[in-house]
Amino acid sequence: MKGESAKPAASVTISDIARLAGVSRSTVSRAFSRPEMINAATVARVKAAADHLGYVVNHAARALSTGKFGNIAVIVPDIANPFFPPLVRQVQSLADLAGYAVFLGDSDEIADREASLLSRLSVQVDGFVLAAPRLAEGQIRELDKLRPIVLVNRDLDGLARVLIDPSGGLDEAVSHLHSLGHRKVVYLAGPRHSWSDQQRRKALAHAAEQRGVEMVTHEVGRPSRTSGRDAVGAVLESGATAVIAFDDIVAQGVLAGLAVRNVEVPGTMSVIGCDDTLAAGTNPPLTTISAASGAAGAAAVEPLLEMIDTGADKPDRIIIATHLVVRETTGAAAGRSIGR
Amino acid sequence: MKGESAKPAASVTISDIARLAGVSRSTVSRAFSRPEMINAATVARVKAAADHLGYVVNHAARALSTGKFGNIAVIVPDIANPFFPPLVRQVQSLADLAGYAVFLGDSDEIADREASLLSRLSVQVDGFVLAAPRLAEGQIRELDKLRPIVLVNRDLDGLARVLIDPSGGLDEAVSHLHSLGHRKVVYLAGPRHSWSDQQRRKALAHAAEQRGVEMVTHEVGRPSRTSGRDAVGAVLESGATAVIAFDDIVAQGVLAGLAVRNVEVPGTMSVIGCDDTLAAGTNPPLTTISAASGAAGAAAVEPLLEMIDTGADKPDRIIIATHLVVRETTGAAAGRSIGR
DNA sequence: TTGAAAGCGCTAACAT
DNA sequence: ATGTTAGCGCTTTCAA
Numbered sequence: 001m002k003g004e005s006a007k008p009a010a011s012v013t014i015s016d017i018a019r020l021a022g023v024s025r026s027t028v029s030r031a032f033s034r035p036e037m038i039n040a041a042t043v044a045r046v047k048a049a050a051d052h053l054g055y056v057v058n059h060a061a062r063a064l065s066t067g068k069f070g071n072i073a074v075i076v077p078d079i080a081n082p083f084f085p086p087l088v089r090q091v092q093s094l095a096d097l098a099g100y101a102v103f104l105g106d107s108d109e110i111a112d113r114e115a116s117l118l119s120r121l122s123v124q125v126d127g128f129v130l131a132a133p134r135l136a137e138g139q140i141r142e143l144d145k146l147r148p149i150v151l152v153n154r155d156l157d158g159l160a161r162v163l164i165d166p167s168g169g170l171d172e173a174v175s176h177l178h179s180l181g182h183r184k185v186v187y188l189a190g191p192r193h194s195w196s197d198q199q200r201r202k203a204l205a206h207a208a209e210q211r212g213v214e215m216v217t218h219e220v221g222r223p224s225r226t227s228g229r230d231a232v233g234a235v236l237e238s239g240a241t242a243v244i245a246f247d248d249i250v251a252q253g254v255l256a257g258l259a260v261r262n263v264e265v266p267g268t269m270s271v272i273g274c275d276d277t278l279a280a281g282t283n284p285p286l287t288t289i290s291a292a293s294g295a296a297g298a299a300a301v302e303p304l305l306e307m308i309d310t311g312a313d314k315p316d317r318i319i320i321a322t323h324l325v326v327r328e329t330t331g332a333a334a335g336r337s338i339g340r
Numbered sequence: 341m342k343g344e345s346a347k348p349a350a351s352v353t354i355s356d357i358a359r360l361a362g363v364s365r366s367t368v369s370r371a372f373s374r375p376e377m378i379n380a381a382t383v384a385r386v387k388a389a390a391d392h393l394g395y396v397v398n399h400a401a402r403a404l405s406t407g408k409f410g411n412i413a414v415i416v417p418d419i420a421n422p423f424f425p426p427l428v429r430q431v432q433s434l435a436d437l438a439g440y441a442v443f444l445g446d447s448d449e450i451a452d453r454e455a456s457l458l459s460r461l462s463v464q465v466d467g468f469v470l471a472a473p474r475l476a477e478g479q480i481r482e483l484d485k486l487r488p489i490v491l492v493n494r495d496l497d498g499l500a501r502v503l504i505d506p507s508g509g510l511d512e513a514v515s516h517l518h519s520l521g522h523r524k525v526v527y528l529a530g531p532r533h534s535w536s537d538q539q540r541r542k543a544l545a546h547a548a549e550q551r552g553v554e555m556v557t558h559e560v561g562r563p564s565r566t567s568g569r570d571a572v573g574a575v576l577e578s579g580a581t582a583v584i585a586f587d588d589i590v591a592q593g594v595l596a597g598l599a600v601r602n603v604e605v606p607g608t609m610s611v612i613g614c615d616d617t618l619a620a621g622t623n624p625p626l627t628t629i630s631a632a633s634g635a636a637g638a639a640a641v642e643p644l645l646e647m648i649d650t651g652a653d654k655p656d657r658i659i660i661a662t663h664l665v666v667r668e669t670t671g672a673a674a675g676r677s678i679g680r
Numbered sequence: 681t682t683g684a685a686a687g688c689g690c691t692a693a694c695a696t
Numbered sequence: 697a698t699g700t701t702a703g704c705g706c707t708t709t710c711a712a
Contacts, residue, residue: 011463013689024699029691039697058463060400060409061689064704069400071443071464079429085420092419092446096453101460103411104444106432113436120441123351123398124411124464225620252621259623280565281592283599283623353705364683369707379681401705404688683712688705695700 012053020049073103073121074129082277083293090297098305111135126308129300148307150300160314162299167203169289169322173272174207181333182242187217188231190246228253241333248273252282266331285327296320352393361389413443413461414469422617423633430637438645451475466648469640488647490640500654502639507543509629509662513612514547521673522582526575527557530586568593581673588613592622606671625667636660
């Protein structure tokens with residue numbers, strides 16, 4: 001099968017089409033943007049001429065007169081963090097469907113780089129998806145005056161934002177553990193300043209109280225496999241029979257640390273991660289809380305395009321629910337018999 | 341510390357600066373693009389006015405008169421494939437340094453989507469990085485006439501391309517295995533049409549012959565954890581004592597399958613992956629061939645920007661070497677004693 | 681060294 | 697329903 005598909009066209013302009021079709025440039029322009037204003041036959045002729053020539057609209061030029069660029073940007077702190085690619089992928093995919101192209105900005109976790117990306121991009125995009133922005137609140141609000149933005153996992157009053165709510169999944173996790181006989185579990189907490197971590201602490205505290213399990217939290221600092229592994233000592237000493245980690249990477253570290261010490265999972269210790277970024281790629285396959293970062297991306301792009309296209313109001317908060325994904329790192333509490 | 345940093349500016353134009361600085365628009369324009377043509381004092385005054393106002397050049401407008409957009413695009417088949425994020429990250433980072441913004445296109449592995457992304461973007465970028473393009477050769481060559489492009493892991497004569505050469509790493513792998521006493525190893529091959537797989541088969545055949553080890557290859561089809569796990573039966577039956585997998589994901593599947601059957605790694609079976617996409621995130625940590633996808637990204641951007649900025653000639657082929665990263669899945673061949 | 685004017689490709693009043 | 701004109705923000709001859 002050869003290429004019926006769109007061929008990367010040379011610089012064909014509206015004028016070229018106009019000449020070929022024997023109409024004025026405005027007619028050509030309208031044939032694309034508001035065909036219903038134009039005689040159907042003319043439209044047909046124009047379109048024919050256009051794809052005969054291999055015309056591709058020059059968005060940059062169009063932007064100059066309309067102020068609309070047909071581009072959006074998605075900014076992430078670190079595209080190499082497995083949480084973000086699914087998000088970016090969804091954003092790009094949906095944007096593409098709607099005819100938008102997408103800029104990617106990677107701030108490398110540093111606020112100033114984020115700021116400069118934003119300012120550089122603000123002149124060629126119609127809107128932003130800001131995923132877990134590191135920027136100061138003031139600067140974000142500043143940008144918001146300029147262009148529609150939707151935040152992901154950052155909760156700023158009055159701005160459009162999609163928030164992944166861990167409480168559903170975490171509650172299921174605690175309840176799951178409880179039903180397996182666990183009565184003391186440790187939470188390996190992430191960075192205090194992180195919105196996600198705060199949410200998780202809160203949700204966990206609440207769930208633990210509800211279910212009657214004792215929850216002790218231990219901070220690992222910057223989440224990483226290493227910090228997870230290093231926390232194993234503390235976990236073991238705590239006397240807990242299960243651990244819930246800030247994210248899957250940390251959980252993976254815990255798994256590794258446990259393996260080294262020959263403590264069996266889930267035989268002796270149960271472990272649960274967060275974010276479901278590793279799929280079944282751990283050994284044993286990790287029970288985790290779905291993060292749905294892809295869903296968050298989709299949920300962000302949709303209202304963004306609405307705001308851009310129709311000037312729709314910002315939605316308030318869009319909440320993405322989570323749930324527990326049970327795989328193989330959770331089992332009956334060690335040293336207990338559970339009735340069946 | 342408050343925000344000295346670039347603030348996302350409103351739509352300040354050159355005219356605004358001209359007015360404030362009491363000069364003409366052309367002077368302002370020149371003060372940026374060719375300061376040496378202009379009185380130093382004037383330049384200073386203009387720049388002062390500019391960042392007082394928070395000016396940000398409008399690349400779209402500039403593009404209209406210069407034909408240069410200040411943007412590049414990087415196209416990948418699947419951003420969620422862990423091979424690509426480091427590549428994209430490097431591209432974005434280096435481009436940013438050079439003042440370029442970057443579009444991301446995800447073709448979802450389908451050639452036609454790739455084509456439409458390319459045509460959509462060709463009107464607002466100065467060049468392309470095409471990572472592992474799925475597109476037909478003809479269409480790529482077509483695009484190449486239009487805009488500078490550099491290919492990654494696709495070997496088209498006469499085009500700029502950076503190729504990751506697996507032979508170094510693979511040779512080390514075979515030699516490593518040989519020295520551990522292995523004499524028969526199976527290669528779990530990926531898709532036949534994949535350039536990478538072809539390279540790997542060739543390199544492996546050569547290395548095996550050199551070192552005197554018997555190499556049998558078994559195709560797993562679409563590389564995935566599942567296909568890796570499913571291949572374990574064949575591996576075990578082959579009588580080989582080691583396996584080299586097409587990529588880390590497949591290797592991870594093998595590890596999982598082996599664990600299920602209680603065959604010890606590396607005690608009974610050694611396994612080696614390719615690409616180093618999982619870091620130490622397997623259990624046990626996987627011995628693998630470095631992929632350096634980040635390096636490939638960097639190696640691609642640099643000549644691309646050269647070609648764009650200075651009209652430099654396309655470099656021929658840029659080869660990225662690989663090497664073996666020994667972790668914990670390789671050990672002495674089962675059932676043999678090796679002299680020390 | 682600086683300014684005036686034209687034009688990049690497109691759209692949007694304003695005619696007709 | 698279609699054409700004319702002006703102008704988006706910038707760079708770039710061409711003059712001064």
